[in-house]
Amino acid sequence: MDNLINKLADSQKQFLNLARISIFIVMAWIGGLKAFPYEAEGIVAFVANSPVMSFFYTQEAPAYQEYKNPEGKTVQKNIDWHHQNGTYLYSYALGTVIILIGLLTLSGIWSAKAGLLGGLLTFGMSLVTLSFLITTPEVYVPNLGGDFPTPHHGFPYLSGAGRLVLKDVIMLAAGLICAADCAGRIKRARSAAVIKNRDARTYIEVHN
Structure with missing residues (x-):
């Protein structure tokens, strides 16, 4: 156990780099998929309902609900609507x-x-x-009503989309950890430079 503790304690730098590699894999994979129509259409609900992003589209929420393409299937009238909405162009830029x-x-x-x-x-x-958890209705299980109403709906019952969004809590923390490590390296480099310049001035003064 002591060997494991020592090994883990001595591997912090490697684990930080692993976090950076992990973030890159997620970003590159998800960003690359934004070039494909099904992924571009899949984020419409998030963007259209966001007060800071909805202006990228030409149509207001909830118009998109009538033009959803199930994954793996395409309906031409839906594709045409998404072209007019700016769905694909925005997705390319976001990716x-x-x-x-x-x-x-x-x-x-x-x-x-x-x-x-x-x-x-x-x-x-x-x-x-994570703000989508506040602005996007689709992140929570809907109340379907009718003869068989959904027993668990609304907050805190996350839908598939909501569970996907919630995972960004991990990305948020990982980003801060990576940034903090870099800030520490910058701070140490600046301190070393100050000490080096001070020592150089002292050397010059002594030898003059």
Whole structure:
């Protein structure tokens, strides 16, 4: 047990880099999928209901509810509507941004400044995603009513979409941890530079 504790304690740097790699994998994979119609259509409910993102679309919520394509199936009139809505164009841009954030976070392995920016952007993006728990009706189980009303609906009963969103709590924390590590490296580098400059001035003064 002592060996395990010592090994884990000595591996913190490697685990931080593993966190950066993990964030990059998620960002690159999810960002890359934004280039495909089914993924672009899948985020419409989140974007359309968000007060800080809905302006990217031409149609207001809840119009999108009439034009949903089940995953693996396409209906031409729905595709046409999404083209008019700006669904695909926005998704391409969002995917590019997500991949760039992932690359910045990953680069924290080598560059503290780039990694700091990537970690903070990961944190910020996760905050926006988590805000969907407040703004998007689809993140909670709906009350279907009728003869067999849903016994558990609304808050706190998360739907599949809601459970997916909630996982960003982990991304939020991981982004902050990576950013904090980079900030510490920058701080130590600056302190070392100050000491080096001070020692250089002292050397010059002594030898003059």
